[in-house]
Structure formats: structure tokens, C-alpha cells
Amino acid sequence: QSVLTQPPSVSGAPGQRVTISCAGSSSNIGAGYDVHWYQQLPDTAPRLLIFDNTYRPSRVPDRFSGSKSGTSASLAITGLQAEDEADYYCQSYDNSLSGSVFGTGTKVTVL
């Protein structure tokens, strides 16, 4: 059961900027818990893309950036590339469930 809501899909031409929203509530993002983002390429395991709302692991290009405000968060991809075509998930902690929760997932298509 996903308690974080994302748009099912977003698309953009190479070089463009796309954003993915992640809507939560007062028991998760709005309670101050950090948001993390994952990229899942076809037929592979997810990999951590952004942690603690805005930080990137060293291997992740700076084309990827994250932000958080209130009960929602966003992932932005600038200079979209063909290799960015993947599914993206947000994740946070929910204190009413006492556990981690994931977003519904967003498929990014590069036109």
C-alpha cells in the first residue's frame, strides 16, 4: 500500500527538464521525515538516487536534484538523457505505520 502519491508518468525531449512530485501527509513528509528517491532501470533493482531530500551519492550526476516543502517533495532531472528512462520512486518514514513507505512510482520517458 503506497501512501505517497506520484504522477504515473512524465516525459520530455532530450535536454529538457522534468520534475516528479511526491505528495505525502502529516504522518510522513509533513512530520519532518526525510524523503529519498530511487531510480529503477528496466529489469534491475532500485538504486538510491537522492537521500535526505537533497543529497546525491557521489556516483549520481548533478543533473538530478531533490527538494522538499511541507507535505510534499520533488525530484528534478535537468538535461534529460536517454539513459534516464526509468521508473522513479520516492520513500519516507510514516509514524502512523511505524515503517517506511514508498511512492506509487513514476515512469520517465525520453521522447
Added chain:
Amino acid sequence: QMQFQESGPGLVKPSQTLSLTCAVSGDSINTGGFSWTWIRQHPEKGLEWIGHINYLGATSYSPSLKSRVSISQDTTKNQFSLRLSSVTAADTAVYYCARSPVVLLAFDIWGQGAMVTVSS
């Protein structure tokens, strides 16, 4: 670099117990400061947190699965395991093991995943 490898039966009959093991290489699961987690992904669906066990042996489970799930660890074999009882077709999924630094609450290392099908 720590690596994870899931293993277990790929086919489980309805009402039986699903059992998976995550073998860890590259470092010890006895290292303090981490939780060892199971996550699943139904076919063509999103990710679902199942639960975790931390380095002290304390467990936490998803409320929706709590009555059927058990996570344990074997530090002598450097592995941790998942047991899910009374399975149905709704438990058909790819099961991932992952690591979560307790100060981060994110999953920074993942196994490649193990597909489990529940069918008679």
C-alpha cells in the same frame, strides 16, 4: 563494497511458507548502525516495505504483513532471512534485501532481487 544475494525457492504453493535468505559479502552484518531490510515489488507494481531487523536483533514489520512475517539473522553465516506464512497469489513478487543506515532511513545497498511465484 558490501553486496547482497537473495536465494530461495522460486515457486511456493498457496498456504505454505515462503522462505528467502540474503547472503551478505564484503562486510559483516554485525557492524553497528544498520538495519537489514526486506522489500518486495509485485509484478508491474510499486515497492512495498516488508520489515527489517537491526544489528541488535530488534525487528519491525509492516502492519499489513505483521501477522505472517518473520525476519531473522544468522551472524555466523553473515546472512539474514525472511519467512512469510500462509501465502496466496497476492504474495507473488520480486523480493529484495537491502541495507538501511539507521541514521539515514534510506536503502543504500540492494540485492538483485528474487522472483517468487505463489501457485499450485
